[in-house]
Amino acid sequence: MKSITPGEFARLQGATLIDVREPEELAEVRVDDAVPMPMSTLQEHLGELPEGPLFIMCRSGARSARVTQFLEQQGWDATNIEGGILEWEAEGLPVRRG
Template identity: 35%
Template sequence: MKEITTKDLAKKLKDEEKISIIDVREDDEVAQGKIPGATHIPLGQIPERLDEIDKNKHHYMVCRSGGRSGKASGFLKEQGYDVTNVAGGMLDWKDEVEK
């Protein structure tokens, strides 16, 4: 499984790269703040919301610590998606968040 550090992901955002970030945490966790521009799709809803995830784009998967996003990454990879897990998740995220 491909992984990226939160520091490297933050650099991509600062460099204004057009990237897709999917936050798979639960509603109450996301309410405390998410990476700016991230799409929120809770882990349990991924299978029924595949039509919202563009198969032609690369996606960065994030959760609280990297476990759930790792599961989401594995599932999406099996479905033919190009994904990278964000190692350390929001616990390691040091940059700004949006609420």
Template identity: 40%
Template sequence: MKEITAEQLAEKIKSGEKVNVVDVREDEEVAQGKIPGAKHIPLGEVPNRLDELDKDKHYYMVCRSGGRSGNATQFLSEKGYDVTNMAGGMLDWKNEVEK
């Protein structure tokens, strides 16, 4: 499974790189703040919302600590998606968030 640190992902965003971030946390967690521009798809809804993800794009998967996003990354990889897990999750995110 491909992984990236929160710091590396923040650098990509700061440098202006177009990134697609999917936050798989639950609603109440996301309400506390998410990476700006991140798409919110709770982990349990991922299998039913595959039509919202483009197989031609690369996605960075995010959760609170990296476990659930790791599960989502593995699931999506098996379905043919290009995905990378953000290790450490939002607990390691030191940059701005949107609410």
């Protein structure tokens, strides 16, 4: 499974970030450009995933790692964001609260 740090992701141009956290988590803190797609409903919405490489984020990196592995098995080019939004914030990257 491929993975990168939030800082490495932030240096990419035009990369698609998929946030697999649940709606109540997204209501607390989120990344503006991330596409919300909760893990609990992912299989129902696979057809809505954009083309090209996908970068998967959750709260701490555990759920996103499982989703990344699943997507790879389905033939997607997916990469896990290590440490999730917790690491994203720790690295000083922008988030929106509330």
